[in-house]
Amino acid sequence: MANYLLKRILMLIPLMFGITLITFTVIHLAPGEPVEMQMAMNPKVGKEARERLRKFYGLDKPLAEQYFSWVGRLTRFDMGRSFSSDSRPVKDKIKERLPITLSLNIIALVLEFGLAIPIGILAATHRDTWLDKGITIFVFLGFAVPTFWLALLLMYFFGVKLNWLPISGLHTLGSENYGTLRYLWDLAKHLIMPITVASFGSLAGMSRYMRSSMLNVIGQDYITTARAKGLPERVVIYKHALRNALLPLITLFGFSIPALIGGSVIFESIYSIPGMGQLFYQSVMSRDYPVVMGILIIGALLTLIGNLIADVSYALADPRIRHGGAR
């Protein structure tokens, strides 16, 4: 087992290297340079100013040299400074946004699974009844409704008309003087709408998985046996069927880990949430290479780690994989 793990971890190094090479090339292939984005169409900018800025960012050097100096810094955990006019370290830019996106996504993820599992079970156990059909319609509506549209409607209704919930942002102005409890309640109120909208959309897929996996299990012989034993239906479903039916969902959960640091641009813009989605979008649009690369690298690393964890858990669960790896 240790051998298998070691092999997998060693494999990550060339993989990571390849990822950096590809992403670096792709972002530099996109037309336009950060200098253009800052200075184009400004009558007060001379040619010399552009050259000056290119030199400042090191863009006048050959691409290979730029790549290796970037990788060199990365091995010392230095992601460089942003190419936007603030020249801040990329690390700081990511650090001030990551916690927001991460906590929002974790709450949304917990909510999604927390709702999708019971909804899926309910739909499966009441297959083809009005309840099942109602749930199907509901979750597919969530899937089909455009997020921005639903968000605006909710904002108008709860924010402007009823004045129950704040419309956007994370804090009320002046909330820094509130007591701890009031401060947290203020934050929670700001999060209700965005999290509702965020989870509503992904509920559909998740609950469908749960339903079909549950149906699959219910049809198997050992469930029939359990029922034949005279076990109450509740025990059959929640004790015998659920455990097995949850397995595919756990796989899905593993896949969701890298998505935790990604934010949706549309959603973050509408609710004025300063998260990773906006940062990434803006840096791509302004060709801020160091920030783009920084975010991609963290994403890639998390994906690789997520996959590793998934594989290791399979290996733990399934002796066939474990022995295959050790051979």
Added chain:
Amino acid sequence: MKAAYCLMLLLLLNLLPACSQPASNQQQTGVKDEKPAYGDAIVEGTIGESSTLIPLLASDSASHAVAGQIYNGLVKYDKNLNIVPELAESYDISSDGLVITFHLRRGVKWHDGAPFTSRDVLYTYRVVIDPKTPTAYAEDFKQVKGISAPDSHTVVVIYDKPFAPALASWGTAVLPAHLLEGQDITKSPLARKPIGTGPYRFKEWVAGQKIVLESNHDYFEGRPWINRYIYRIIPDSSTMYMELKAGAVDLMNLTPVQFARQTTSSDFTSRFNKFRYPSSGYVYMGYNLRHPTFKDKRIRQAITAAIDKEELIHGVLFGMGQKAHGPIVPGRWAYNPSVKDIAYNPKRATELLAEAGWKQKNADGILIKDGRPFTFTILTNQGNQQRLLTAQIVQQRLRFVGIDVKIRIVEWATFLKEFVDKGNFEVVMLGWNISPDPDMYDIWHSSKTNVGELNFVGYKNQEVDRLLIEGRGTFDIEKRKKAYFRIQEILADEQPYTFLYVPDALPVVSSRIRGIEPAPAGIGHNQIKWYVPKAEQVY
């Protein structure tokens, strides 16, 4: 089933107006307590976040808007867009226009208490022209031949030749030498925690959320009435509009449709004051003058005659704008009101096209010459709905006179790099924001046609070249006026651009804020005099 759901939401929407309004922010009708009072805060909604609060490093308008409250220049534009002294108490220009002497204000203090002196001005100049500083604003200062400070409150600047935009260039924010000298400006903490001399001092910046400024009680033009100025970053304009209606934003810019259609209820007008004045920019169609078709002046004139600018203003801007006739917006001193622009006249357009050899039409009604149909592509950038709509209306108008127009939308970086810089376009639709000084050398002079320069349409006219140099080479306003008036006449005839329209600026401000005086410069010029009567203060 989806239809049923939509119906449900429609019903819901119908119910909405019946719901009650929040009772906050009731307008006081009486005149009691209208006196200016210190206190309260103003919350401005802004789409973009500032990048850095050291203005000479910033190239985005969001940064300059905030920095403008914190720093001062030696001079500024007043409400009528005339240059007046600011950090300078006065200035003299020598009769030959080569020497500008600034007499600095005495007793001005930086926000940290240090005195403001000529050393700060010298430092600002030196750092701008330092080749190591990544700034976009060095160009105007390169014209400076020498600069000196005879004493702590006098600065003398010497130029090689008279250079009219020079004076305005000293409106650049003066930076604190005592905090920056000997430091790498790109790594200075002032970028996130600025220290200036302006009416507001920096308090707090929460990344992606807000920037909070506090009034400077020692400001040399007097303490601002409103205690705090808060910029809230709201990237979505619909969200910002809802925040405005909910009372969480006091000031924002409306879109034409919001101004014309969504903010007319008496409830809204009692809670907010809307303002409307020409913005300082225009939208145009620029022809690639190296292209064989568009080399012909008659073709360009014909296209202008075929376009109904009035229709564009109604269709795209809901009437919130005016026709553009040239590169200077109406209301500026350099604007020539008697310029003869080409009026909307499709018949004249057809005649001009026939003169240029486009007489026959093919089966689709498209003009043909030498067997080729008259077709071209309007190129514009992604993310600007107004330009897209404009292009679509133009497309339809030109179809009437037999020209087949295609529209292509390209992401901004690609647009610049692949099309504009390479001269790889037929017609572009873009806009210019223009400074109060009419100097437009960079856009129209024939020496500015290289890759990456702004005369990308390739306009060359010797008389215009001469007039441009004349216009920037004197401080005499009458002489400048003559030069720029003539340039406008030539451009109106030659039509290197079809100048389309000047959109209006449409700011809206909560009605609890008093003392706003709209002027040619907009509403921001007397911000330190804005106030909220004691009874209506909410923050």
